[in-house]
Amino acid sequence: MQHSITHDGEPKANELRKRLSAVSGIGQRTYTPTQIVVEKAKGCRLWTIDGRELLDFTSGVLVANLGHGHEGFEGQYLKYAGSLPRTSYNMVTEIEVAAGERLVASMKSNSRAEKVLWAASGSEGIQKAMWAAMHKHPDRPILLATRFGFHGKKGLAGDVTGDTSPNPNVRFISFPMEEVRTPEFYEAELDALAREFPDKIALLITEPYLGAKGSFHPPKWYHQLLQKWCNRHDVAFIFDEVQSCHGRTGNLYAHESYEVEPDLVVLGKGLANGEPAAAVVGRADMIDSLNYGEASDTFSGNPRACAAVCATLDIFERERIVEHCRKVAPVLRQGLEALKDEFDFITAVRGEGLVFGVEMEDPEAANRCVLEAYRGTGSKGVHFLGPLAQKVLRVSPPLIISESEIEQGLETLRSAWSRVGSIR
Numbered sequence: 180m181q182h183s184i185t186h187d188g189e190p191k192a193n194e195l196r197k198r199l200s201a202v203s204g205i206g207q208r209t210y211t212p213t214q215i216v217v218e219k220a221k222g223c224r225l226w227t228i229d230g231r232e233l234l235d236f237t238s239g240v241l242v243a244n245l246g247h248g249h250e251g252f253e254g255q256y257l258k259y260a261g262s263l264p265r266t267s268y269n270m271v272t273e274i275e276v277a278a279g280e281r282l283v284a285s286m287k288s289n290s291r292a293e294k295v296l297w298a299a300s301g302s303e304g305i306q307k308a309m310w311a312a313m314h315k316h317p318d319r320p321i322l323l324a325t326r327f328g329f330h331g332k333k334g335l336a337g338d339v340t341g342d343t344s345p346n347p348n349v350r351f352i353s354f355p356m357e358e359v360r361t362p363e364f365y366e367a368e369l370d371a372l373a374r375e376f377p378d379k380i381a382l383l384i385t386e387p388y389l390g391a392k393g394s395f396h397p398p399k400w401y402h403q404l405l406q407k408w409c410n411r412h413d414v415a416f417i418f419d420e421v422q423s424c425h426g427r428t429g430n431l432y433a434h435e436s437y438e439v440e441p442d443l444v445v446l447g448k449g450l451a452n453g454e455p456a457a458a459v460v461g462r463a464d465m466i467d468s469l470n471y472g473e474a475s476d477t478f479s480g481n482p483r484a485c486a487a488v489c490a491t492l493d494i495f496e497r498e499r500i501v502e503h504c505r506k507v508a509p510v511l512r513q514g515l516e517a518l519k520d521e522f523d524f525i526t527a528v529r530g531e532g533l534v535f536g537v538e539m540e541d542p543e544a545a546n547r548c549v550l551e552a553y554r555g556t557g558s559k560g561v562h563f564l565g566p567l568a569q570k571v572l573r574v575s576p577p578l579i580i581s582e583s584e585i586e587q588g589l590e591t592l593r594s595a596w597s598r599v600g601s602i603r
């Protein structure tokens with residue numbers, strides 16, 4: 180399958196898009212109507228190869244939480260990576276040990292954060308967390324997951340994503356979305372499963388909020404109810420923080436925001452500010468149920484990834500990134516709500532910290548908004564990913580974004596989106 184997007188007035192980008200389409204499969208990309216071609220990035224800004232300037236409202240895909248080319252981060256990263264080998268397969272380096280110790284110590288509010296398992300992508304981290312829980316109780320085949328979550332496409336992560344599974348041992352339970360039911364409703368659903376599968380449930384995996392499904396953020400009591408139920412039935416409670424980790428929700432970790440203590444927390448994306456790194460942090464008895472080699476692979480825990488994990492934590496501490504996120508978040512929320520009041524095609528704004536979903540009335544409006552934001556005004560625009568769940572734009576700028584950058588981005592959206600109604 181071949182597909183090449185072009186835009187008027189972008190000779191260099193169009194040429195590169197053509198070469199891309201000739202050399203690589205589209206299956207590797209997620210659809211976006213813009214397919215921006217970036218030449219340079221700094222802070223919250225991206226410059227296209229044809230010289231346009233875009234404000235990054237995505238952080239990649241919630242990865243570059245410290246922004247692009249952050250001097251403090253890059254300096255620390257190089258300092259740590261220094262003359263270390265590029266791989267540590269069957270070698271031990273101090274940076275790996277230090278990164279693990281620091282991650283465990285960074286989960287201050289979770290008494291179950293005892294040990295680390297490294298991975299090279301979020302879905303691998305999910306797979307390893309599930310393996311740890313399943314190895315702890317090999318006689319329990321049933322795996323519970325909250326419905327419409329996204330945990331990745333590969334292996335067990337794919338099995339617990341969405342609302343149907345190729346894995347006959349997976350059962351989905353309700354997650355609050357537009358409709359929030361009573362605590363008794365969710366509890367009854369879980370109790371029914373406990374009766375159907377007595378002592379056969381190994382784990383329950385959930386996301387703090389449904390990200391890919393379009394930003395549904397549950398009340399705190401929902402996760403607290405899940406955790407209590409898991410504790411009562413000795414079921415491993417796995418919190419997928421691949422997307423929400425490192426400051427996104429206004430705390431370093433989302434389990435702090437929701438005031439729960441998961442048995443296993445999975446981290447990815449922002450964990451190493453763009454270096455491919457993921458990790459499971461949690462109970463030693465679960466992580467230690469895996470024997471030599473059962474969770475090893477080529478890239479996990481490599482020294483470069485671990486250097487980036489340490490450098491990210493340094494900058495979060497030194498520059499008080501979480502506090503900054505909390506300070507600027509209301510500016511973004513109020514600005515997005517004002518856009519909703521102004522434009523009829525925006526039907527909802529949902530979010531927390533610096534991650535929002537802006538729901539449009541239909542997929543056509545959503546795609547139009549992504550394109551018009553990109554076209555922006557003059558040589559400046561705003562960068563979004565393609566719509567989530569077909570009609571939701573995710574707004575997730577780097578956490579270092581300033582109030583004036585937020586205001587500037589909102590202003591660009593105001594004039595860009597005023598064209599949307601007239602075009603449709």
Ligand SMILES: Cc1ncc(COP(=O)(O)O)c(C=O)c1O
Nearest residue numbers: 300301302329330331419421422
């Ligand atoms: C909540 C969540 N879990 C897991 C994943 C999978 O991570 P990766 O794409 O690194 O495998 C993602 C990716 O978007 C995610 O958002």
